[in-house]
Amino acid sequence: SIATSEITEASLASPVNEAVAQPVQEGLSATPKWLPAWLFYDAQGSRLFERITHLPEYYLTRTERAIFTGYADGIIAAAIDAYATAGGTGKGRLRLLELGAGSATKTGILLAAAVRLQDETEYLPIDVSETAMEDACASIARALTGVVVQPQVANYVTDELSIPPHDGPTLALYIGSSIGNFAPHEAVAILQNLRAQMRPGDTLLLGTDLVKDAATLISAYNDHDGVTAAFNLNVLRRINRDLRANFDLASFTHQAIWNAEQSRMEMHLQSTKEQTVRVGALRTSFQFDAGETIHTENSYKFTKDAIRNLFTQSGFQAAHQWTDEDQLFAVTVASA
Numbered sequence: 410s411i412a413t414s415e416i417t418e419a420s421l422a423s424p425v426n427e428a429v430a431q432p433v434q435e436g437l438s439a440t441p442k443w444l445p446a447w448l449f450y451d452a453q454g455s456r457l458f459e460r461i462t463h464l465p466e467y468y469l470t471r472t473e474r475a476i477f478t479g480y481a482d483g484i485i486a487a488a489i490d491a492y493a494t495a496g497g498t499g500k501g502r503l504r505l506l507e508l509g510a511g512s513a514t515k516t517g518i519l520l521a522a523a524v525r526l527q528d529e530t531e532y533l534p535i536d537v538s539e540t541a542m543e544d545a546c547a548s549i550a551r552a553l554t555g556v557v558v559q560p561q562v563a564n565y566v567t568d569e570l571s572i573p574p575h576d577g578p579t580l581a582l583y584i585g586s587s588i589g590n591f592a593p594h595e596a597v598a599i600l601q602n603l604r605a606q607m608r609p610g611d612t613l614l615l616g617t618d619l620v621k622d623a624a625t626l627i628s629a630y631n632d633h634d635g636v637t638a639a640f641n642l643n644v645l646r647r648i649n650r651d652l653r654a655n656f657d658l659a660s661f662t663h664q665a666i667w668n669a670e671q672s673r674m675e676m677h678l679q680s681t682k683e684q685t686v687r688v689g690a691l692r693t694s695f696q697f698d699a700g701e702t703i704h705t706e707n708s709y710k711f712t713k714d715a716i717r718n719l720f721t722q723s724g725f726q727a728a729h730q731w732t733d734e735d736q737l738f739a740v741t742v743a744s745a
């Protein structure tokens with residue numbers, strides 16, 4: 410009967426994921442088309458990103474890790490010194506705060522150095538994803554017994570931060586070139602949000618990818634095994650699933666472009682043919698010309714001057730900087 414089919418259809422239709430629906434509607438209606446980069450990180454996308462971090466072409470993760478391994482004690486000492494220099498009088502030990510749940514291995518290097526230098530350390534990761542944070546916290550707690558973990562679920566991009574007070578210095582970590590995925594004005598806003606919660610003598614450690622030759626950059630975002638291509642295309646699979654769309658992944662190709670003027674790597678998905686894609690949950694069809702692209706990600710690359718400017722604009726003073734010998738990546742500690 411009609412009644413039965415209506416009930417069935419209503420109960421089978423999954424609720425529309427509004428957080429995904431709104432930006433997809435907006436981005437695919439725009440010219441040129443775009444999608445927000447955070448859409449990459451569903452379960453499959455997070456696994457693909459983890460694989461990217463192990464690729465020979467993707468020098469970022471291993472280079473930052475090598476900098477931490479080589480200079481962890483100096484980094485922790487810089488944070489403790491900055492507090493003393495600012496006249497900090499709190500009796501508590503250095504606390505490490507992290508924007509993003511972080512890769513436990515990289516953060517673990519700094520936490521291990523903090524524990525070595527001062528016995529016990531508080532670790533406060535802040536992330537939107539409770540699951541990502543549970544995983545990170547579990548492996549930190551397993552590997553480092555001297556670390557007291559206090560996770561906080563919050564969106565540091567869209568919401569005002571609220572960091573619990575601490576009777577001693579805080580070193581905030583924003584590593585992995587995560588800042589690079591935001592437009593310059595958004596990057597400043599994120600750091601200002603953090604700055605507003607910091608007290609004199611607190612410090613920020615920022616991991617930034619450096620400007621280098623185009624070939625090195627392009628191969629880091631277009632690897633031989635096609636893992637980055639799969640990561641980029643996965644956003645279409647996610648939209649198919651979350652919004653009942655019918656993207657044919659085989660008719661889009663991965664593009665990685667160095668935009669020297671804007672100092673950023675860009676990822677795009679290019680439609681190989683003229684086609685129409687239906688997004689059921691939006692009750693909308695989107696038209697693609699042959700060769701038309703969707704801009705899916707920016708990854709900004711910094712000069713040392715650009716890093717200094719970013720700090721100045723957001724109320725920090727760069728204090729110490731460490732790089733690898735090939736000047737691929739920079740780790741900078743700045744004080745509030």
Ligand code: AVI
Pocket residue numbers: 461469585586587589590629630637706707708
């Ligand atoms: C997470 N983020 C810093 C990565 C980057 O390099 O911008 C994401 C990524 N995109 C392609 N490969 C890796």
